[in-house]
């Protein structure tokens with residue numbers, strides 16, 4: 001069954017430039033699916049539970065997140 005999920009482009013993601021190294025996209029996800037284990041690290045997504053709402057896409061100042069179809 002086709003679905004959609006958020007993907008992080010690690011070439012664009014620059015957590016050091018986000019406020020205090022905290023991922024704005026991770027904070028924006030209503031389901032808390034983007035997990036940033038430590039400040040200044042890129043977030044990891046959870047494709048199984050992502051609902052492709054796009055909140056994380058809009059929150060990222062570097063356009064590092066996109067919604068992919070699979």
Ligand code: SF4
Pocket residue numbers: 008012013014015018022023024025026041042043059060061062063064065
């Ligand atoms: S995904 Fe975007 S908001 Fe999150 S750490 Fe990377 S650049 Fe910052």
Ligand code: SF4
Pocket residue numbers: 005006028029030031032033034045049050051052053054055056057
């Ligand atoms: S698209 Fe929505 S549900 Fe999926 S990771 Fe981003 S904010 Fe969370």
